[in-house]
Amino acid sequence: MIGLTRQTVALGGRTILRDVSFTPRPRELTALCGPNGAGKTTLLRALAGLLPNTSRPDPRQAAYLPQSARSAWGLTVRQVAELGRIPHGDSSAAPVERALHLCGVEALRDIRIDRISGGEMRRAMLARAFATEPEVFLLDEPTADLDPAAAHDVMRLLRRTADAGRAVVVVLHAIDLALRYADRVVLLRDGRIEADLPASQALPKAAALFGLPYGLDPTPRLLPPN
Amino acid sequence: MIGRLAVLLVGASALSLLIGDGFIGTAPWPVITDIRLPRILLAVLVGGGLGLSGAVLQGVLRNPLADPGLLGVTGSAGLGAVVVFYWGLAASFAPALPLGGLAGAVAGTACLLLFAGRTPSGPSLILAGVAVSAVAGALLTLALTLAPNPFALAEVTFWLLGGLENRTLFHVALAAPPILLGALILLRLGPGLDALSLGEDTAASLGVPVGRTLMLAAAGTALAAGAGASVAGGIGFVGLVVPHLLRARMGERPSAILPAAFLAGACLLLTADTLLRLLPWVLPLSQPPPLGALTALFGTPFLVAIARRMAP
Numbered sequence: 001m002i003g004l005t006r007q008t009v010a011l012g013g014r015t016i017l018r019d020v021s022f023t024p025r026p027r028e029l030t031a032l033c034g035p036n037g038a039g040k041t042t043l044l045r046a047l048a049g050l051l052p053n054t055s056r057p058d059p060r061q062a063a064y065l066p067q068s069a070r071s072a073w074g075l076t077v078r079q080v081a082e083l084g085r086i087p088h089g090d091s092s093a094a095p096v097e098r099a100l101h102l103c104g105v106e107a108l109r110d111i112r113i114d115r116i117s118g119g120e121m122r123r124a125m126l127a128r129a130f131a132t133e134p135e136v137f138l139l140d141e142p143t144a145d146l147d148p149a150a151a152h153d154v155m156r157l158l159r160r161t162a163d164a165g166r167a168v169v170v171v172l173h174a175i176d177l178a179l180r181y182a183d184r185v186v187l188l189r190d191g192r193i194e195a196d197l198p199a200s201q202a203l204p205k206a207a208a209l210f211g212l213p214y215g216l217d218p219t220p221r222l223l224p225p226n
Numbered sequence: 227m228i229g230r231l232a233v234l235l236v237g238a239s240a241l242s243l244l245i246g247d248g249f250i251g252t253a254p255w256p257v258i259t260d261i262r263l264p265r266i267l268l269a270v271l272v273g274g275g276l277g278l279s280g281a282v283l284q285g286v287l288r289n290p291l292a293d294p295g296l297l298g299v300t301g302s303a304g305l306g307a308v309v310v311f312y313w314g315l316a317a318s319f320a321p322a323l324p325l326g327g328l329a330g331a332v333a334g335t336a337c338l339l340l341f342a343g344r345t346p347s348g349p350s351l352i353l354a355g356v357a358v359s360a361v362a363g364a365l366l367t368l369a370l371t372l373a374p375n376p377f378a379l380a381e382v383t384f385w386l387l388g389g390l391e392n393r394t395l396f397h398v399a400l401a402a403p404p405i406l407l408g409a410l411i412l413l414r415l416g417p418g419l420d421a422l423s424l425g426e427d428t429a430a431s432l433g434v435p436v437g438r439t440l441m442l443a444a445a446g447t448a449l450a451a452g453a454g455a456s457v458a459g460g461i462g463f464v465g466l467v468v469p470h471l472l473r474a475r476m477g478e479r480p481s482a483i484l485p486a487a488f489l490a491g492a493c494l495l496l497t498a499d500t501l502l503r504l505l506p507w508v509l510p511l512s513q514p515p516p517l518g519a520l521t522a523l524f525g526t527p528f529l530v531a532i533a534r535r536m537a538p
Binding site for chain 1 (some may be wrong): 228285295416417418420422423424425427428432433434473477478479480
């Protein structure tokens with residue numbers, strides 16, 4: 001099973017993660033939150049086994065979406081999603097079609113990925129992760145570049161995915177999305193886990209972490225879809 | 227596309243068999259088997275190896291400007307040949323020249339993998355390639371200044387320009403096994419190249435052994451392009467241009483163009499070598515120009531076109 005036990009990571013002489021223990025659990029949507037440079041991405045990469053002295057999970061079991069996923073070549077959206085089948089060594093159409101549908105990029109399937117918008121590209125990259133049909137999703141800012149409605153769509157998809165029995169770990173800057181959709185919020189600061197608690201109780205600690213006030217009073221803002 | 231390229235290759239071979247200085251009349255067989263056939267086979271092998279190496283290197287390094295010359299493979303083959311020249315081995319034992327080139331290509335690749343480290347990444351491989359090219363280029367210049375006589379200097383320079391004239395079936399036998407072995411290694415890298423389009427992290431998370439893929443790409447290039455350079459000298463631009471021509475027609479998925487890149491490289495070099503023999507008939511030339519000069523001359527406009535298309 002994927003997880004870290006008392007993991008310390010140093011890159012280029014700088015310690016980025018200190019003594020971190022974290023295990024994604026099935027049926028759970030976990031949000032990793034914290035200020036810039038807190039070690040969120042490094043924690044996710046350590047879970048994916050991409051750092052020295054970390055163990056690489058079975059690629060059929062875990063899908064990893066990096067923060068700045070770009071394609072060097074102008075593959076079509078469908079060809080990008082098909083890359084998710086490489087761990088299985090097949091090119092079965094059904095999982096790829098399902099993934100394109102789930103991520104809402106069916107209509108773009110034959111368009112080159114360098115000819116669509118940043119948000120559409122982000123969803124195409126997410127479709128690549130879904131095409132693998134893994135047990136664990138490790139997603140670095142899947143809602144970056146997305147418009148508010150699309151961000152809620154993606155978070156609801158991840159909620160449904162966790163409810164269907166998968167473990168989903170997401171790095172999120174949007175605290176409101178984390179509090180609304182996640183089961184569990186892990187707060188990081190300076191490479192340490194400051195708090196690991198249910199989303200319903202996370203707001204005071206998260207606000208303290210960023211040094212921001214928080215409130216429950218309604219302010220003018222966009223509301224999530226019904 | 228593969229079918230069309232195969233037809234094109236057969237057509238180009240037939241044309242190449244008929245065009246040239248030798249007169250096919252009373253005794254056609256010596257001209258065909260001793261002169262034209264080795265030349266056609268070598269053009270196909272060398273061009274195919276260059277085209278396929280270029281397609282794999284551009285894919286694995288995610289760099290549209292990569293070609294076998296970038297990794298220093300061509301340069302070290304040239305150095306190997308010049309060292310043989312310098313020692314005067316070529317005069318007493320004709321096959322020494324291509325053997326020296328092959329040894330140079332193998333040594334250059336060994337240095338390349340050594341410089342790049344145990345688990346190379348794309349940028350580290352490019353930097354190692356630039357280092358190997360620079361060292362090979364410097365030593366080559368040094369060897370040329372130490373040339374025993376002007377005659378040797380001229381001969382080496384002409385060889386470095388690249389060409390396929392006066393090659394025999396011996397050269398074919400020498401070049402074919404490494405080129406075909408290298409091509410086999412390179413053709414198997416397809417899925418890894420596709421995964422690498424999304425970067426080394428994503429490829430690794432998809433289960434692709436990234437370091438091993440880079441090493442196999444370098445080793446396959448040494449065999450497929452290095453062996454070519456050892457019998458035909460430094461022929462540039464084929465490896466650079468062929469993948470771009472194919473991507474415009476077959477889509478940009480790296481694995482999709484691999485087999486076609488071998489065939490297209492073969493067609494391109496064979497056609498260039500055939501046209502080159504026609505040039506003295508239309509231009510005031512005493513002899514055909516070197517093949518390497520011709521490919522570079524025709525390759526440059528393609529490079530400019532690519533640059534213009536990539537500009538926003």
